[in-house]
Amino acid sequence: MSLIEVKNLTVCDTRNDEVIVKNVSFSVEKNTCLGIVGESGSGKSMSTKAILGLINPWLKATGSAKLDDVELLDMDKETLRKIRGRRFCMILQDAMTAFDPLYTIGAQMIETLCENTDCTKGEAEQIALEALEKMLICDPEEVMKKYAHQLSGGMLQRCIIGMAMALKPEVIVADEPTTALDSINQREVLEEFKRLRELTGMTLIFISHDLGVVQHLADNVLVMRYGECVEYGKVEQIFKNPQHEYSKYLVDTRIALTKIFREAMCKESNYSC
Amino acid sequence: MLEVKDLYKSYKKQGGSFFSQQKQEVLKGISFTVKKGECLGLIGESGSGKSTLSHLILGLEKPDRGEILMEGEPIKKWLKKHRGEMSVVFQDYTTSVNPRLTIENIIAEPLHALDRGKEAKAIIGELLKKVDLSDKLMGRYPHELSGGQLQRVCVARAISTRPRFIVLDEALSSLDVSIQAQILTLLKDLKQEMDMTYLFIAHDLQTLTNLCDKVLFLYKGNIVERVHSTKLFDAENEYAKRLLASVIVFGQ
């Protein structure tokens, strides 16, 4: 039995009857990683938000979304909120705006940790510092004292990811978490995701428009377009042998982008061509 | 064409007292040249001073020390004499256009600045075609367009005055990978067609190698490596090597 099972998820805008997500189905086993790829506006974020009950009040989600065989879509708000806090952790897109501009980073991280786990303030501070170090942030004590507007976008993204990982939830839903990061930081963040999965058996849902990143991390992939599921299956299968035209298009574009880089890196046996 | 000599720029440190002279050095002695017709790529992590450098080159800010010469003249003088020959495409397309203006007015603005407003109407249709947009979009507003479309409008606006030098300040970073590929092709074609020189600033290596001839690595305010984009393996600097090794390639 899968940890998360979604069947025929449909999200509709009640104001103008527009269908944003149409009949999406997928399942996520425990300790696996599902990658959701697609261009902006394809409904990737909306699907996951709908499962977690984080969509706007005028949007209605129908279908079925089960966590451990318990239906989430018709659950009452309070129970859903507890599940969101304890078992899920969502790293939203545009993590830069996830921090309250009025409080320091450190204060918010400690607050989140204390709120969602049973640790004291002192322990929370330690955990937060460790998390920031793992994200390759030099001088984490300084960073904890700063406010959101004083740090660059990339730095804020790393703080948010560090905090999410420090909570050690069962499921992390990461929505485009590495967009503002350069290659080194991006690689480090992805390695950390991998490590955490091995360590804690965490399940990961990773949303991205970059196929390279998804290929690196995910076991299964769901390709979305215009709110519909275009293709769904194992990563090696879909990326090696895409069946649908749109998947082929995404794969080809990505290969073309990488090709020149790989050729430039080729010399003797130093880098794999 | 463009010569940057020994550039220094610092900002006052935030959080210090009112009278504190503590400065944060963002650029520490940057020097490089861009030859005519070349496309130079500048890569660095967020916070390494890339935007500061682009602002200095565009004449929006003044350096503390050092000089920027365009065709032998100081940049500010050159910009006044050669209005419309330098252009820029920014990363954040949502703030790159005035949300109250229609697409037509947005693209026509640089032409109006040069008192060539009358040609605008004729040219805009052509420009939109060049960037692969339908001219039905002329009367629309920015919020009605998708990210990719809006960035294309910014490109159209940038080339409207037939500039000879364009600064692309992380112009592709906010776009989907598939759209990045489209706009990269567009930029390549335009460069050839209009014989332009590019300075491409980014934090993603794969897009850079697609477009640029030379790549400069910027780390903590210094240029640590200069290498040809087809010979990236020649990189010797530690940081540059680390960056190159960490790129996540897509393999089959």
Add this chain to the structure above:
Amino acid sequence: MTFWQQLKMDKVAVISLTIITLVLLIGIFAPVVAPHDPLGTDIKIKFADASWSYPFGTDQLGRCILSRLIYGIQTTVMLSLITMAATIIIGTLLGVIAGYARGKVDEVIMRICDVLLSFPSEVMILAIVGMLGPGLGNVVVANIASKWAWYTRMIRSLVIQYTDKNYIRFSKVAGCSGTHIMQKHLFPGVVGDIAVLATLDTGWVILNISTLSFLGLGVQAPTPEWGMMLNEAKNVMTMYPSLMLAPGFAILIIVSAFNFLGDSIRDALDPKHNQQKAVLK
């Protein structure tokens, strides 16, 4: 759709604009419209109830309330508008220049504002009127002097937000002159916010003029003025509460009309908002 077409579509805006225009017209044509002389006293009929010849009754000196209300428009509403207009013009000009030019010009203007803003506005108004002497003209000058600094600062911060936007940077690089940028980008950007600020302040100005009149520094009795009428009615509040109704409602209606109009203007200037409304329809 142009701004005016947008505004016409908004029912609330149309109603507000109609009310304001009507009030202004009545005020301008007060001698024709008013049934009686606003200054004509007749102690015999004081505190009279509403009747055909005195639609709102009479006040404590037997003057026709309706006539006083109508003539009061000239004092209250028109003076407030003049005050607001002058404050906004000065504040906007200085605010945009300070916000766009930055550097020394900005420093100088801001320090002057700082000094002026450190005085509590009521104290400053009293001081200015005290120096210049009582009278309506001086009240207006005092109001303008105390408020322009606040507007300058507000508008300056709005402008600074805009100058950080990439489209302003692009215009600079493209070689657009400073005046062009201010005209095409900055002014339209801040006009919406100014409209809202200004209309909200109109109520404040109206009340300010009345307060000064009450203290004997502004309008001198027996000139009709709404705030003054409210204050006079206050003295007989327990016996004849209805006397407060007419001026009270008048102030309420006109201030509400301005507030709603301000909101509608801001909405009409925002293209995104219009699109959403159109979609929903």
